[in-house]
Amino acid sequence: MRIVGEQCVSEVCVLLWYARCAPVVERNMIASPYESISAQAEKILRQEITSSELVEQCCERIEALDSRLGAFQLLCLERARVAGQGVDQAIASGHRIGPFHGIPFALKDIIEVDGLATTAGCQLRKTHISRETATIARRLLAGGGVFLGKTKTVEFAFGGWGTNQQMGTPWNPWDLDCQRTPGGSSSGSAVAVSAGLAGCAVGTDTGGSVRLPAAMCGIVGLKVSQGVLPLDGIVPLSHTLDTPGPMARWVSDVALMYETLLGRNPAAIDQDRKEDRGLWYELKRGIEGMLLGELSSAEREGVEADVLMLYDEALELLRQHGARIEIFQPSQSFDDLKHATGVIMAAEGYYHHGALYADETALLDEDVRPRMLAGASLSAAEYIDALCQRKNDQAVLGKQVGRFDAIVTPTTPTTARPIQALDQSVTPAYFTRAANYLDLCGLSLPMGLTAEGLPGGLQILSPAYQEATVLRIGAEYERQGPQAGAPPL
Numbered sequence: 001m002r003i004v005g006e007q008c009v010s011e012v013c014v015l016l017w018y019a020r021c022a023p024v025v026e027r028n029m030i031a032s033p034y035e036s037i038s039a040q041a042e043k044i045l046r047q048e049i050t051s052s053e054l055v056e057q058c059c060e061r062i063e064a065l066d067s068r069l070g071a072f073q074l075l076c077l078e079r080a081r082v083a084g085q086g087v088d089q090a091i092a093s094g095h096r097i098g099p100f101h102g103i104p105f106a107l108k109d110i111i112e113v114d115g116l117a118t119t120a121g122c123q124l125r126k127t128h129i130s131r132e133t134a135t136i137a138r139r140l141l142a143g144g145g146v147f148l149g150k151t152k153t154v155e156f157a158f159g160g161w162g163t164n165q166q167m168g169t170p171w172n173p174w175d176l177d178c179q180r181t182p183g184g185s186s187s188g189s190a191v192a193v194s195a196g197l198a199g200c201a202v203g204t205d206t207g208g209s210v211r212l213p214a215a216m217c218g219i220v221g222l223k224v225s226q227g228v229l230p231l232d233g234i235v236p237l238s239h240t241l242d243t244p245g246p247m248a249r250w251v252s253d254v255a256l257m258y259e260t261l262l263g264r265n266p267a268a269i270d271q272d273r274k275e276d277r278g279l280w281y282e283l284k285r286g287i288e289g290m291l292l293g294e295l296s297s298a299e300r301e302g303v304e305a306d307v308l309m310l311y312d313e314a315l316e317l318l319r320q321h322g323a324r325i326e327i328f329q330p331s332q333s334f335d336d337l338k339h340a341t342g343v344i345m346a347a348e349g350y351y352h353h354g355a356l357y358a359d360e361t362a363l364l365d366e367d368v369r370p371r372m373l374a375g376a377s378l379s380a381a382e383y384i385d386a387l388c389q390r391k392n393d394q395a396v397l398g399k400q401v402g403r404f405d406a407i408v409t410p411t412t413p414t415t416a417r418p419i420q421a422l423d424q425s426v427t428p429a430y431f432t433r434a435a436n437y438l439d440l441c442g443l444s445l446p447m448g449l450t451a452e453g454l455p456g457g458l459q460i461l462s463p464a465y466q467e468a469t470v471l472r473i474g475a476e477y478e479r480q481g482p483q484a485g486a487p488p489l
Contacts, residue, residue, distance in 0.1 A: 033196030098266020101144030134233025151188030208432025215457020293328030350375025
């Protein structure tokens with residue numbers, strides 16, 4: 001797909017066709033920037049609002065707020081405005097594609113879009129122009145989504161706090177007085193969604209990089225099983241552990257994105273939603289009789305008191321609504337799995353990008369440099385041993401996890417920390433790396449606010465390919481539990 005200016009040739013043709021075939025629909029109604037994209041899609045279908053209105057709302061919020069928040073690396077706002085107009089013409093003509101048609105979205109800046117820069121959060125790649133569009137991006141566009149731009153990331157997606165020394169760290173919108181960690185590495189995606197700059201966004205997750213920023217910014221993020229979504233056109237960190245994932249404000253929104261990212265026929269998704277079939281049936285089933293695992297006393301020791309309080313309240317709510325809860329006592333600790341995951345990430349990260357970090361004078365993030373160079377000290381034998389150990393652990397621990405419908409943990413042991421007091425040698429990915437290492441699917445969603453007014457995240461982990469299960473549990477908790485709400489913007 002070739003780019004003309006900011007607009008793809010194929011998209012221009014479609015838009016011109018629609019413009020000839022139908023009148024412009026005029027509406028003065030507008031949705032809340034924090035409304036579910038599923039609800040927005042229904043309003044677009046009923047022509048109560050237009051895609052252009054949603055897009056313009058995002059554009060105005062970006063223009064008003066992003067100079068402070070710094071969520072975006074690259075913007076395509078005029079392109080988005082034209083695309084929104086095309087959606088309106090199409091729907092007015094009776095040519096609705098499906099439930100994602102007209103929804104504004106953003107992509108983490110390690111996901112390629114033909115003709116646009118893909119920096120991967122690295123100053124040295126600012127002039128890198130992509131020559132392909134990632135399959136997952138093409139699927140969102142094919143579903144009728146409106147592309148707003150690229151969001152900031154930790155350099156080469158290698159960091160859980162969300163900081164970037166060279167390209168800028170997005171500002172967590174939950175504290176406007178003190179700059180706090182947005183979570184990483186999909187930092188800009190989380191900030192954009194949390195602040196209502198985009199209806200939804202796509203991140204990537206290698207050790208928690210979708211779930212960590214979702215938790216710290218008070219939104220929902222889904223880590224899918226390895227291999228479920230294609231990785232072509234995505235700058236790699238760890239080809240063994242990487243996976244893209246949807247990020248949005250509500251569980252139903254993440255479900256809609258997930259089905260669109262799978263490349264399902266939009267009309268089929270639409271029909272399933274209308275008739276409560278498939279995944280949409282699962283979202284409404286409730287959790288009666290499900291067996292959930294909770295943290296042991298030993299695993300609770302490193303969790304901040306405020307986070308632990310929210311976690312215990314979440315467990316009690318799940319219990320009240322029909323879940324059975326037992327203590328999860330695996331043969332290895334989350335810390336063991338965190339370390340094992342780190343070995344694979346370092347080895348593969350160095351393989352892909354290590355040559356850049358050998359130059360001590362290069363303009364690179366000095367917090368990322370030691371993580372990347374750690375891979376240089378690993379021998380081939382150590383790397384192969386780590387992969388073999390992963391296979392063994394997946395077999396043993398997989399059975400232990402498989403006793404439960406899901407394991408429930410806090411997403412992070414802490415809430416978002418002040419950047420000035422941050423210890424970069426410590427990772428917030430204590431509970432999240434296990435999902436990538438064991439190839440589990442995982443969901444993070446808000447479990448309320450601490451006394452400081454900061455969101456805490458609840459993580460739900462299930463065996464591979466059980467995305468419907470984690471979304472089912474998350475949907476029930478969301479219906480019954482506290483919400484993070486909107487940040488104080």
